[in-house]
Amino acid sequence: MGDRRDDRSNAGSDSGSDVPEKKRETIPDAVDHFLGQLNDCLKVRDVQKVHSLYEDTYNKITDKHYKNKSWPKAEAVADQLNIEVKDDPLFIILYKDLYYRHIYTKLTVNYDDRRASWENYCKLLELFVSDLHEEKTLSVGLPAQWLWDILDEFVYHFQTYSQYRAKTARNAGKEAEIQLIKEHPDVFDTTKVLSYLHQLVRESLVEEWLKEPHNPDGKAGAFTDEMVRNIGYFAMMQLLRMHSMLGDYQLSLKTVQRVDFHVEVPLFYKTAPCHVTLYYYMGFAYMMQRRYVDAVRTFSSILVYLSKTTTVNQMSYQYDFMMKKQDQMYALLLICLTLCPQPVDESLEKVISNKDGKHAEKAERLQRGEELCFEELFSYACPKFVGAAPPDFENLDSFNANESHQRQLKLFLQEVKQQQALPKIGAYMKLYTSLQTPKLALLCEMDEEGLRDQLMCVMHKTRQLVHKDGTPPIEGELQPCSEVEFYLDGQMVHINSHKPTRPHADIFLEHILKFQDILKKMDAKP
Numbered sequence: 002m003g004d005r006r007d008d009r010s011n012a013g014s015d016s017g018s019d020v021p022e023k024k025r026e027t028i029p030d031a032v033d034h035f036l037g038q039l040n041d042c043l044k045v046r047d048v049q050k051v052h053s054l055y056e057d058t059y060n061k062i063t064d065k066h067y068k069n070k071s072w073p074k075a076e077a078v079a080d081q082l083n084i085e086v087k088d089d090p091l092f093i094i095l096y097k098d099l100y101y102r103h104i105y106t107k108l109t110v111n112y113d114d115r116r117a118s119w120e121n122y123c124k125l126l127e128l129f130v131s132d133l134h135e136e137k138t139l140s141v142g143l144p145a146q147w148l149w150d151i152l153d154e155f156v157y158h159f160q161t162y163s164q165y166r167a168k169t170a171r172n173a174g175k176e177a178e179i180q181l182i183k184e185h186p187d188v189f190d191t192t193k194v195l196s197y198l199h200q201l202v203r204e205s206l207v208e209e210w211l212k213e214p215h216n217p218d219g220k221a222g223a224f225t226d227e228m229v230r231n232i233g234y235f236a237m238m239q240l241l242r243m244h245s246m247l248g249d250y251q252l253s254l255k256t257v258q259r260v261d262f263h264v265e266v267p268l269f270y271k272t273a274p275c276h277v278t279l280y281y282y283m284g285f286a287y288m289m290q291r292r293y294v295d296a297v298r299t300f301s302s303i304l305v306y307l308s309k310t311t312t313v314n315q316m317s318y319q320y321d322f323m324m325k326k327q328d329q330m331y332a333l334l335l336i337c338l339t340l341c342p343q344p345v346d347e348s349l350e351k352v353i354s355n356k357d358g359k360h361a362e363k364a365e366r367l368q369r370g371e372e373l374c375f376e377e378l379f380s381y382a383c384p385k386f387v388g389a390a391p392p393d394f395e396n397l398d399s400f401n402a403n404e405s406h407q408r409q410l411k412l413f414l415q416e417v418k419q420q421q422a423l424p425k426i427g428a429y430m431k432l433y434t435s436l437q438t439p440k441l442a443l444l445c446e447m448d449e450e451g452l453r454d455q456l457m458c459v460m461h462k463t464r465q466l467v468h469k470d471g472t473p474p475i476e477g478e479l480q481p482c483s484e485v486e487f488y489l490d491g492q493m494v495h496i497n498s499h500k501p502t503r504p505h506a507d508i509f510l511e512h513i514l515k516f517q518d519i520l521k522k523m524d525a526k527p
Contacts, residue, residue: 026073026074026077028073028077028078028081029066031062031065031066032062032066032072032073033081033082035054035058035059035062036078036081036082036096037082038050038054038058039051039054039055039092039096040082040084040092042054043092043095043141043142046141046142047142048142048143048144048228049144051142051143051144051147052144052146052147055144055146055147056144056146059099063103063107067103067107068107069107069108070108071100071103071108072099072100072103074100075093075096075097075100078093078096079093090124091128091140091141094121094124094125094128095125095141095143097117097121098121098122098125098151098154101114101117101118101121101158102150102154105118105154105157105158110161110165112178112181112182115158115161115162115165115188115189116181116188118158119158119162119188119189122155122158122197123193123197125151126155126197126200126201127197128140129201129232130197130200130201130204133201133204133205133222133229133232134204137204137206137221137222137225137226137229138221138222138226138228138229139226139228139229139232142228143228145228145231145272146272148228148231148232148235149231149235149272149274149275152198152201152232152235152236152238152239153235153239153274153278155194155197155239156239156242156243158189159189159191159194159243159387160246160385160387162188162189163189163191163387163388164385164387166182166391166392167388167392167400167402167403168402169182170182170392170394170397170400170402171397171402179394182391182394183394186391191247191389191390194243195240195243198236198239198240199236199240201232201233202233202236202237202240204222204233205222205229205230205232205233205234205236206220206221206222206224206229206233207222207223207229207230207233207234207237207259208233208237208259209223209224210222210223210224210230210233211234211259211260211261212259230268231268231271234268234269234275235275237256237257237259237260238257238269238275238278238279240253240256241253241254241256241257241278241279241282241283241286242278242282242384244256245285245286245384246384246385246386246387247386247387248386248405248408248409250285250286250289250290251290251475253282253283253286254283254286254287254290254473254474254475255473255475257279257283257474258473258474258475259473260279260474262474263470263471273310273323274322276303276306277303277307277322277323277326277327278326280299280300280302280303280330281303281326281330282384283299283474284296284299284300284303284330285333285383287299288333288336288337289409289412289413290466291416291465292465292466292467292468292477293340293341293465293482294341294343294465294467294480294482295465295467295468295474295477296333296334296337297334297337297338297343297345300330300331300333300334301334301345301346301349303330304327304330304331304334304349305346305348305349307323307327308348308349308352328382329381329382330382331352331353331360332363332378332381332382333378333382334349334353335353335360335363335364335367335378336367336375336378336379336382338353339364339367339368340416340417340420341463341465343482347511363378370421372414372417372418375413375414375417376410376414379410379413379414380406380410383406383409383410385406386405386406386408386409387405388404388405419458420458426441426445426452426455426456427459429441429444429445430494430496431496433494433496434495434496435493435494435495435496436493436494436496437492437493437494438452438453438456438489438492438493438494439492441494453489456489456494463481463482464479464480464481464482465477465479465480465482466478466479466480467479467480467482
């Protein structure tokens, strides 16, 4: 809640962790009333009221009373509401979810907060998994947005802990924190994080439901319970994100192979951040697998959607997160269009080519092949990569805290370098229907043998897997994806240059809209 994930900075005073209180905290009446209402609504599973308290009341109280300090400790809240934590742990676990999320959002996070946050997530997710395994339902009624935020923040806390652990390992002045990290290797352990998400997907039966939404065998879980369906579905989205941050793009696409893209109103429409997260990480995975046609299609789809819903999204506290992701996806779209030129939606083309905007200058630098620009845009727009394993604390001399990012950047820049000569060769080929290799080599300012190598590279690099509607995202057919098709016959290059043409209906509709605007302006004049 508040600011989102990658955009947040930990600024402010240190927060406290779960330590015995020397004196009882004073809880304002408005806060006491909110906590009492939340507790009562959770008991009776009033999801609509919980949604209102979570989305509206909580944010207002935070801005008024806890803008620069933490919410009351869980012990103080339990004492205020006369709750026995052993008898009624669920409310306290959910309260701690809000408590630590607020600390991560607004305050400085210390090691105790990180560890306590992990332990609380373990309790909450184990409770969810146990409910799903035994009852095929959840024992608590939570709105879709809160369920999304729980899993979203769980992965965010894992990401920040991995970065914190790597930076601390290289800091000679933090021996005490390093010792704590070494003593508790299970805190945000990668395999445990992945295990929790996989268990939620498996026990919810969401993949079976997505494969066959009807209920032929009398199954429960996602087939009969909307909340179970949501938590399993959201866990799939977070697995996509996890595998992307770990650099396994093949597995990340495999994770979402059952997603309901083909239905009229897919589940990812329920929460805007889920929709954005799915398309951002899926598009990035396509890009890193050199499937630029699919990456452009994916980024274009979500960017057009966001452009049409901007006024609606301004009312959401997720607005800043979505705007940041929108900028990142425009940067990735520019990269993909440079490496594989193709037509995009007219509205996106206007944004990219607008001379007064921030994308036109970047597009020009990319067209000139400036490696620094590729590096800048990639570093700005890529996910926050993390290492799957903790540092080797016995051998820190060779440890590189930024190794995960540098490895992915190196792989990406290698691909860019391999394609540097391709636009130049393609530009000359468009001028001819056939020409001899010595002449083409002269035009491209390279020797004939080098040109032949580059032509083989063009043939390889311009053939991509392209996704076909109705099939899983990971699947595709190998297709030529260049504006120029050619073949070699001895020393002769035979060329078939073609430009994709827009459907006639689109052109007519575009001009109709333009003329309607002209008529409106003429009618408005006195």
